[in-house]
Amino acid sequence: MAEHATHDHHAEAHEAHSTRFYWMVGAVLAVITTIEVAIFLVKDAIGHELFLAILFLLSIAKGAGVVMFFMHLRGDARIFQFVFVVPLTFAVTLCLAFLTIFSHHVGIAG
Amino acid sequence: MSATSHAHHDEAGQAPLVGSLGVDSRKLGLWAFIGSETLFFTALITTHLIFYARTKAQLMADGMLAHMDPKHFLGINLTSVLAAILLASSLTMVLALAASKSKEWAKFRFWLLATIILGSSFVLGQAYEFTHLYAEGLKLAPQYVFEGETVKSLFGVTFFTMTGFHGLHVTIGVIWLLAVYFKVQRFAASPENPMDVELVGLYWHFVDLVWVAIFTLIYLI
Amino acid sequence: MAIAEQKLTSVSPATASSGSFPWRTWLATVDHKKIGIIYIVSAFVFFLLGGIEAMLMRVQLGAPNNTFLSADVYNQLFTMHATTMIFLMVMPMNVGIGNYVVPLMIGARDMAFPRLNAMSIWLFLGGGLLLYMSFLTGGAPNGGWFAYAPLTQVQYSPTSGMDYWILGLGLTGVASIAGALNFIVTVLNMRAPGMTLNRMPLFVWMNLVVSFIIIFAFPTFTVGSIELLFDRQFGGAFFNPAQGGDAMLWQHLFWFFGHPEVYILILPVMGMISEILPVFSRKPIFGYSFVAFSGVGIGFLGFIVWAHHMFGVGMGPMANAFFSAASMVIAIPTGVKIFNWIATMWAGDVRLTTAMLYANGFISMFIIGGISGITLASPPIDLQQTDSYYVVAHLHYVLFGGSILGLFAGAYYWFPKMTGRMLNERIGKIQFWVMMVSFNVTFFPMHIVGTEGMPRRIYTYEAGMGWDIWNFIETVGTFFLAFSVLIFVYNVLSSLRTGEIASNDPWDAATLEWAIPSPPPSYNFLHIPIVSSRRPLWDAKYPHAAGDGHHGAANAPASVRYEYTDEETPGAKEIHMPSITFSPMILSGGLTVAALGFVYINKDILGLPTRVAALGFVLIGIAMVAYAIWGWIVDSRKDSPYLGQHH
Numbered sequence: 001m002a003e004h005a006t007h008d009h010h011a012e013a014h015e016a017h018s019t020r021f022y023w024m025v026g027a028v029l030a031v032i033t034t035i036e037v038a039i040f041l042v043k044d045a046i047g048h049e050l051f052l053a054i055l056f057l058l059s060i061a062k063g064a065g066v067v068m069f070f071m072h073l074r075g076d077a078r079i080f081q082f083v084f085v086v087p088l089t090f091a092v093t094l095c096l097a098f099l100t101i102f103s104h105h106v107g108i109a110g
Numbered sequence: 111m112s113a114t115s116h117a118h119h120d121e122a123g124q125a126p127l128v129g130s131l132g133v134d135s136r137k138l139g140l141w142a143f144i145g146s147e148t149l150f151f152t153a154l155i156t157t158h159l160i161f162y163a164r165t166k167a168q169l170m171a172d173g174m175l176a177h178m179d180p181k182h183f184l185g186i187n188l189t190s191v192l193a194a195i196l197l198a199s200s201l202t203m204v205l206a207l208a209a210s211k212s213k214e215w216a217k218f219r220f221w222l223l224a225t226i227i228l229g230s231s232f233v234l235g236q237a238y239e240f241t242h243l244y245a246e247g248l249k250l251a252p253q254y255v256f257e258g259e260t261v262k263s264l265f266g267v268t269f270f271t272m273t274g275f276h277g278l279h280v281t282i283g284v285i286w287l288l289a290v291y292f293k294v295q296r297f298a299a300s301p302e303n304p305m306d307v308e309l310v311g312l313y314w315h316f317v318d319l320v321w322v323a324i325f326t327l328i329y330l331i
Numbered sequence: 332m333a334i335a336e337q338k339l340t341s342v343s344p345a346t347a348s349s350g351s352f353p354w355r356t357w358l359a360t361v362d363h364k365k366i367g368i369i370y371i372v373s374a375f376v377f378f379l380l381g382g383i384e385a386m387l388m389r390v391q392l393g394a395p396n397n398t399f400l401s402a403d404v405y406n407q408l409f410t411m412h413a414t415t416m417i418f419l420m421v422m423p424m425n426v427g428i429g430n431y432v433v434p435l436m437i438g439a440r441d442m443a444f445p446r447l448n449a450m451s452i453w454l455f456l457g458g459g460l461l462l463y464m465s466f467l468t469g470g471a472p473n474g475g476w477f478a479y480a481p482l483t484q485v486q487y488s489p490t491s492g493m494d495y496w497i498l499g500l501g502l503t504g505v506a507s508i509a510g511a512l513n514f515i516v517t518v519l520n521m522r523a524p525g526m527t528l529n530r531m532p533l534f535v536w537m538n539l540v541v542s543f544i545i546i547f548a549f550p551t552f553t554v555g556s557i558e559l560l561f562d563r564q565f566g567g568a569f570f571n572p573a574q575g576g577d578a579m580l581w582q583h584l585f586w587f588f589g590h591p592e593v594y595i596l597i598l599p600v601m602g603m604i605s606e607i608l609p610v611f612s613r614k615p616i617f618g619y620s621f622v623a624f625s626g627v628g629i630g631f632l633g634f635i636v637w638a639h640h641m642f643g644v645g646m647g648p649m650a651n652a653f654f655s656a657a658s659m660v661i662a663i664p665t666g667v668k669i670f671n672w673i674a675t676m677w678a679g680d681v682r683l684t685t686a687m688l689y690a691n692g693f694i695s696m697f698i699i700g701g702i703s704g705i706t707l708a709s710p711p712i713d714l715q716q717t718d719s720y721y722v723v724a725h726l727h728y729v730l731f732g733g734s735i736l737g738l739f740a741g742a743y744y745w746f747p748k749m750t751g752r753m754l755n756e757r758i759g760k761i762q763f764w765v766m767m768v769s770f771n772v773t774f775f776p777m778h779i780v781g782t783e784g785m786p787r788r789i790y791t792y793e794a795g796m797g798w799d800i801w802n803f804i805e806t807v808g809t810f811f812l813a814f815s816v817l818i819f820v821y822n823v824l825s826s827l828r829t830g831e832i833a834s835n836d837p838w839d840a841a842t843l844e845w846a847i848p849s850p851p852p853s854y855n856f857l858h859i860p861i862v863s864s865r866r867p868l869w870d871a872k873y874p875h876a877a878g879d880g881h882h883g884a885a886n887a888p889a890s891v892r893y894e895y896t897d898e899e900t901p902g903a904k905e906i907h908m909p910s911i912t913f914s915p916m917i918l919s920g921g922l923t924v925a926a927l928g929f930v931y932i933n934k935d936i937l938g939l940p941t942r943v944a945a946l947g948f949v950l951i952g953i954a955m956v957a958y959a960i961w962g963w964i965v966d967s968r969k970d971s972p973y974l975g976q977h978h
Contacts, residue, residue, distance in 0.1 A: 026201035059326040070204045071315045077133045080141045087145035091152035102160045130520045135443045139516045146546040153554035252568035267567045
């Protein structure tokens with residue numbers, strides 16, 4: 001039978017982004033990283049909670065950018081989103097659960 | 111043999127009968143593997159966070175936190191450069207993929223080579239950081255020595271285990287990138303090339319993602 | 332268009348009888364059917380080994396203050412018994428049967444990644460080899476299959492046994508993850524046209540769920556094992572409290588994996604039962620969607636109950652309450668399955684074949700195990716029961732009464748398909764009853780003796796505690812249990828030689844694997860069937876039978892027929908199956924060699940420079956892996972012109 005290796009599948013919507021788009025995403029990621037480092041350098045001035053919150057949001061944005069655009073999860077078949085997001089949810093839950101269990105807070109953790 | 115299915119039509123030639131997701135098998139397998147690896151790194155990172163919290167509490171109780179915080183070992187300068195290198199390599203990777211899809215092979219080779227060089231630089235930079243830390247007194251041992259004082263802490267153990275395994279993944283990624291580079295060069299006409307590039311690209315971006323997490327959680331917090 | 336099975340006019344031997352054994356075909360195979368058989372046979376051998384370990388322990392415990400075994404040997408035996416039964420028997424047996432049957436049930440020619448499939452089987456055998464090698468190299472692992480810290484630290488477990496445990500299970504873990512990825516892609520991407528997820532056999536559903544559980548649960552165990560290896564070999568102290576580590580961290584990491592692991596052991600078997608009951612009740616499974624989704628529910632909930640193994644360590648009331656509640660909730664989807672199974676049989680035309688007897692044995696024994704589990708889910712009750720023989724009773728009712736009885740059901744059901752011969756039903760029924768009675772004689776008294784205070788994991792006990800008579804009875808029961816296994820072995824061996832020849836469809840079953848010959852040709856289906864219902868073969872045979880089998884238009888196209896083809900049939904030779912290759916085996920061999928090196932990577936034994944030799948092993952292993960990957964890529968290029976070929 002003839003090759004069908006690059007057959008277009010109804011389930012895979014693969015609109016290719018232009019290279020300009022990728023450069024723009026790259027630039028945004030670079031900017032975010034710069035802001036992160038800058039925030040780190042002034043972290044004593046802004047308080048611990050605010051520092052943590054900003055950092056978390058920024059790194060989530062960076063991660064989302066890599067996953068959605070570089071790994072093309074946005075616009076790809078839904079199953080790929082499922083097999084990535086579900087374990088990510090498990091992972092975050094594991095981390096939070098363990099941090100709670102090992103926090104030595106009286107009543108919650110022994 | 112990665113079988114991709116094509117739509118079967120019923121005898122009347124009507125709507126295709128669904129029997130499978132119709133996605134590339136290797137791509138699905140790799141995404142599922144990435145999901146699994148997410149949990150692997152989470153467990154390593156969580157272990158590190160648990161023991162760092164302990165070290166901090168212990169130092170705070172002794173009034174030594176500001177002076178002896180093991181974070182003093184970790185220079186923000188080098189690690190920011192490493193983070194930038196890895197992010198840049200993700201960009202070059204996706205540019206290489208785009209070039210392979212539009213069959214611009216000279217561009218493809220350029221961008222893939224750039225990714226390989228950036229990735230290798232990360233590994234070398236990480237190796238340099240490790241030797242630097244060892245010289246300064248942070249080792250894979252249950253204590254560290256900072257400015258002559260010994261602190262009993264698992265910071266070194268968890269740090270090196272976590273970043274060491276990340277570095278191992280990057281190294282495997284660089285080898286994989288090289289393999290794809292030579293394969294595409296040798297078999298330029300193979301229609302599988304864009305998918306081969308996409309697969310290594312997905313792995314490479316994941317390795318970058320883990321570094322995003324490590325950079326924030328370990329170096330910055 | 333009703334189809335009827337052809338009457339057999341000629342006898343085709345189940346195995347070729349041409350002189351020497353086809354070593355190359357089997358050792359370099361990538362065929363899911365051959366790989367499945369290697370898994371099944373290997374797992375059965377480990378079953379016998381694990382059974383011998385159990386019998387030795389029971390001899391020791393048969394009388395108080397016995398001196399048959401030393402404490403140290405006893406510790407090795409209970410560690411290896413559990414490790415063997417869990418990782419080297421039930422898991423690979425599930426995977427073996429799944430490997431053989433799932434592609435057939437979905438109308439595929441093979442798994443999605445045949446070479447990766449081969450790698451999994453050889454890697455599993457490499458891990459098993461490493462584990463059992465330890466008996467000869469200073470002592471088997473002796474810290475329990477759960478390997479609690481800090482007992483597993485090198486100062487308390489100085490032999491290399493625990494290192495073999497870590498690395499042997501590391502290899503089998505990689506094999507399991509690779510296998511799970513294979514199943515996920517196969518089930519999602521390679522079903523026959525018309526077979527939506529909603530029409531998949533429940534055995535396939537359960538394999539899909541279990542495969543996801545595997546890839547989500549194993550990484551935590553991998554990390555824990557790596558950290559333990561670092562503790563033992565590289566100066567870490569993750570779990571060593573004396574140096575700032577935390578023994579509880581091991582427990583949480585281990586059980587985060589360990590609890591989903593028990594669902595890995597039981598869910599595929601539940602899938603088998605969901606296939607067997609309808610066939611021998613001549614009724615569709617009752618509540619297909621409920622059974623499917625309760626499997627998903629169990630898989631998901633299984634991840635949030637892990638600390639019910641740790642009620643005795645002092646986690647505090649909040650943690651205890653949460654895990655207790657979650658553990659009780661998980662009884663709900665389990666109950667849903669049981670009620671649906673019973674409803675399937677209700678008012679059905681029940682045929683009590685051996686497979687059906689075992690399926691019912693499974694349900695009844697699993698219910699008992701489930702009930703003892705409910706009591707264990709309550710922390711105050713568990714504080715008395717934990718670490719006692721009550722838990723040993725519970726786990727054997729669900730793992731033996733559940734998984735193993737279910738596996739025997741699957742064996743009697745699918746043996747004809749795999750070998751072309753029927754197992755003897757009369758011997759089978761006798762074997763079933765001997766096993767059922769001796770199983771209960773062996774394990775039921777453990778509820779009693781545990782409640783009366785007998786601890787588990789002890790090599791002997793004082794006389795006069797009220798435990799003597801029960802232990803003696805349990806030991807006697809063990810020997811009859813062993814005898815029932817021997818009857819099974821006899822049944823298998825004699826049926827292979829002179830058993831009744833099996834047709835395509837000896838049970839009048841409903842799913843696609845029964846449309847093709849027993850055993851199937853290498854390519855499985857000459858023509859990939861087109862499916863339009865949950866029970867494609869029944870609907871082809873009995874198109875006018877009432878039932879909810881049809882999901883789709885009344886005259887939706889379906890194309891399911893009995894095939895009587897082999898490699899000589901016109902058209903068969905044009906079907907290209909992936910070539911045999913030794914690359915997967917060489918890769919697995921390389922990883923095994925490297926793992927063996929890691930056992931000794933930081934030890935000087937008897938004053939010899941074993942560190943250097945160990946490093947040599949690691950490097951040789953890596954070189955073998957590199958060589959195998961090269962060959963693998965070459966092989967994949969050989970097969971690439973045929974990518975996407977279906978028929």
